[in-house]
Amino acid sequence: MSQSAPRRLLPLLGHNGGRSRVTCRFRCGDACFHDAPNTSANAYFGDIFATALSRRNVLRAGAIGAGVSAIGLSSMSTAAAEPQAAGRGNPRLGFTPVAPNNDDVVTVPEGYEHNVIIRWGDPVLPDAPEFDFENQTAEAQEKQFGFNSDYVAVLPIDEDRALLWANHEYTNENTMFAGYTDGNSADLEQIKVSMAAHGGSVVEIERVRGTGAWRAVTEGERPYNRRITMSTPMQFSGPAAGHELLRTEASPEGVEVSGMNNNCAGGTTPWGTILSGEENFNQYFVGGEAAPDDAKAALKRYGIAVEGDTREDNRRFDRAQERFDLSKHVNEANRFGWIVEIDPFDPTSTPRKRTMLGRFKHEGATTRLTRDRRVAVYMGDDERFEYIYKFVSDGKYRPGSARHNATLLDSGTLYVGRLTGNSPAEEIDGSGELPSDGEFDGAGEWIPLCNASESFVEGFTVAEVLIHTRLAADAAGATKMDRPEDFEPNPVTGKVYCALTNNTARTPEQADEPNPRAANKFGHILEITERRNDAGATTFGWQVPIVCGDPEDPSTYFAGFDKSKVSPISCPDNVAFDRHGNLWIATDGAPGTIDSADALHAVPMHGRYRGELKTFATVPVEAECCGPFIYEDNRTVFIAPQHPGEDGTVEAPTSTWPDDSPFPRPSVVSIWRTDGGEVGS
Template identity: 50%
Template sequence: MPLHLPLLMKDHVAGKRSAVTCALKCGNQCLSETCNTSGNGYFRDVANAVLSRRLLLGGAAAGTVAIGLTGTAGAPSAQAAGSAPALGALPAEAPGGSPLEFTAIDPVAYTVDELTVPEGFAWHPIIKWGDKLFSDAPDFDWEHQTPEAQKVQFGYNNDYTEIQEIPGSDGLRAVMFVNHEYTNENIMLPTTTSPEDIARIGLAAHGLTVVELERTSREQPYTYVIDGELNRRIVEDTPYAFTGPAAGSELLRTKDDPAGTTPLGTFGNCSGGLTPWGTLLSGEENFHSYFRAPGTSAEDKRYGLADKATARGWENVDPRFDTRTAGYENEANRFGWIVEVDPWDPQSTPRKHTSLGRFKHEGANVIIAENGKAVAYSGDDEKFDYLYKFVSRDTYIEGDKKHNMTLLENGDLYVAKFTGNSPAAGIDGTGTVPADGSFDGSGEWLPLIVGGESQVAGMSVEQVLVHTRLAADKVGPTKMDRCEDVEPSLKSRKVYVACTNNSDRGKTGKAAADEANPRTENRDGHVIEIDEQGDQTSNAFAWNLLLVCGDPKTDTTYFSGFPTDKVSPISCPDNLAFDSVGNLWISTDGAPDGIGYNDGLFRVTLDGAERGRVEQFLSVPVDAETCGPIVRDQDKSAFVSVQHPGEDGTYDAPTSMFPEFGAGRGPKPTVVQVLPIAQDSGNGSGKGKGKGKGHDKGRGKGKGKGHRKDG
């Protein structure tokens, strides 16, 4: 019989969040004991701290700004059944001169099974779970799915997504990279599926996909290419190579890999990043839920590993997922890393970079510092965990891909400490703006590894890198509200951190609210803006909060001083992206549990009088999360990965039919492109909310190099 995971949390979930999501995505981590029990990082604000206003960010963020809105309202927002009343009129002109102009949609009620986009736009499915990548692969069959078929089909729950145009194709051909974060076998497989097949199909549906795309013009949607030369599925038995100082460590050795250099597979992959040299980074996040472990050591407890049967039962079909088994004690240590994949070489070996540390990486994003060093930012996505930065030992060489692919193998590792500039009494846990008009202050990057040497007393370099959470606990960083995506802007060089939420903030025995995490029981999350003052390798930074999220009609919110009656409600920021002119785009995960609307994709103005203006671009179907945003505003186009639609359903009683609707029997996670109707080929929607009906499958070949900058 398949799993019945809703029972695991049906009495423990607040609001509208799917119980199945909690059980499958993070192993009900919020019901377990807090992993971070260290006493550091309570961020008690220094009452008499005085900072120069030169350290504060963003000009308008220093205080409330009087704004006169002179733009005219655009066409009415697209509406879906059950959507909320219309927002106050917002100007349709795109900020910063972006070509992507739209009128913000109204928020859509969490019960609506529809992908809603602005008036005048249509959405198109590019690829969905089960689509075959090769002509000799079997067609998807709901009733007869097998592990062998899944290994050559598009995986489940597409998350981080990146698209790079193939050079020389005039933008008509591209290569796409996708993470597959986790599986929900309850809605994937018939009740007659054997427990062994459930486990093995689930294993094969994880991992990564590389697939070629093509289109007839820039005004048309992409379709995916069967038998593309770059097509690849990276699955549970794909060999990887460890790099960096911990490669070969005794802490990484198993009976199957006594050298400790060749782990197999990647799991729990959440967000990621595109490197300046054209490779992709993927973060191994909630890996703990795949392992049964003794659960008694400090290391096990700090990473959430426990002696209990896992939800998927992989330990019953592969002994490496039971670290109580002799020879596999270190198997869990081989996960929790940043993975690098070269999508341009299907024969290349993916690598796990130990220099970036081991924790529940949401992802990693790289910018080249002024001195040529590669700097990577990464958040540890768990309540009260930390924000990290890596600075490469060596420098970037333009055009030398072979050299640049070594930059993440050696360097310095830091963890962040934030200090606010408001008196502690001014942070009351409600999210009310302090007396100086903004949440802001200074910060420092605390060293963990510098110059190849451990900076943590009593821990070797290998120990710091394999047990990074324990090392960070010792140096006193700030406990954060689930740092998820961390994105540096290539326009302003400021860094943006999505803190999704933290329902335990301020509870008895937990870290209190502070200026960087200003709300008790933070339901809706916030976004931090970091300015390293023109030096990405500096140990010091200034910061402020760009947004304190929620629904301004019912919650205490902050939008950098922009009028709250002129913004779209937003809750649980997760993934971040930028368009060609540097506007920030935010996709959300968990809004139904917060403000009661479906998750979506939002544009945020960062500069000028409209700084803090939030506009909702799209809303995903019932139970779904918005992932992997890509904004190509020059083409007036955007992409999202729609993950776990209909999560609360079952195989026999689905709660969503996205994306096939009348043509399908249940939901399928899908990568979607949104284009203006005038540019579409007729397969998508009218009035911004119709149902896409599929796409042609073509063939094509090509290789190339390159990478996307902002936009």
């Protein structure tokens, strides 16, 4: 299909805490109510062992040359530029913080407005029917906006038009269908509707009268609009494509795969595509207890039950598609847990699961260029005691060369992180008290796991490293984190930030300098400074600039800023930067930890006001704040309040957002300044 509008090449900007048990059930299959899958003997950061890969293995992984610092999405330039003068200037947020609340609305600061761009069930494809809550069908849902958006991105077409991408992570059947109890008793059509509500959407949007507000385009052909679901044909690419562990009855060659699921955070590429990460895919499968014995260790490592029948309280997607029964199709689980690359400008294109980026519970895929213009992708594995990862391509990015750039994520080196603290072990006791040097900080290295042709983990082939990445990272001696989620580089300083959401399972004995608080229900932020500010570097320094929670809690820390002047924050999840170097943090789990709705916060990360964190927006009752995305002109913030009213039912709703109707509808929202200025400043 030919397109009338030109593609705009993009550079890159470069639970169990307070979450409801209902969300834990539907989003991740109660992951935090089971033992953590990581039972490896890997040391925690505080008592990290000296064993490392041999010098020969490190050398043969290839020395990665000096690299480019982050390029801001807000700048929308395709040039691989250095960051602005690092540490100079004193960015400060110019809005009055929103007070903590539990209101069933989106609350924004004085001088700002917001609107709903698109809701669950709104038409996406031109022939989609209007949403009919009482008479939902899978056929209709496949053409309508899906449920529970998480990662959102907005890619410009021209000055006043853009494409909105939204991941549809998972479904809350209790608020979707009257009388729903579980997948065993659900009507089969309800199961099919739920499956169709997963995936992602491409929606053309337009600016409202030259303001910072946006709305969905509802008239005309809308040639870009697209729905991607669990049934959309996709292909594997990269070194693991075709491996026997990816072969099934439906795909004997192990190259084709049907759909994606539980897509959480993501990223964009400089060539204008979307990277969408599959996260808690394990919960959709049954039959693990009857899987072959030689497959059970890997299944268990990814959180799939291999003992006892898991059909009770399961969505039972296997009733609609047999492939979700591992007793019959054991390799089907290996076909999920990948980064999916999607071209939003070509609705006829086939999405690709990029095996070179590894398989785990992906949270985020943030891209950055090295100094010699290779592509680095930063990724978190969102579970307690899991790891941080980075991929660096072999090939270099070429602006305007679509065919070449489409190969970059299939060949390179996949790394996993290992960090050490620089304080005496006795000063890190799990209380969160700062060590004597006044900082939680230290050094780190990216350990190579494999490249496209060679494995650096003994006992693993390249394909096995990529398909069973968690097991390979265990063997390589990676370090254990407090639920690493989204990554984002600072466009001003070039430093890279990772949100660590929480980990109440960490004991005082397991506390270490990068994870300094035991029973960490509030989470924290990790700041990484790679050698020479190079995305291709294999060594880095790190700090923990923010330890979240109520500022009155002595275990909290806000980069040394006066805590009497900051807002409370809990459970950081997704992050973004504006072009001034302010970090925007969306949260997941605040209501059960600091008695306030989840929110979007902003905080300068360099200069005089580093650490002055302010709440910018709160989301409706029982919702999680997803997104965020700062548009290129810094005039709009996009968020996606997910699962409003998660504890309610159709018969007894706890939220009626956004339309004051008998049921809530997860939606995407734009927020802007009424005077037309830049958000936050």
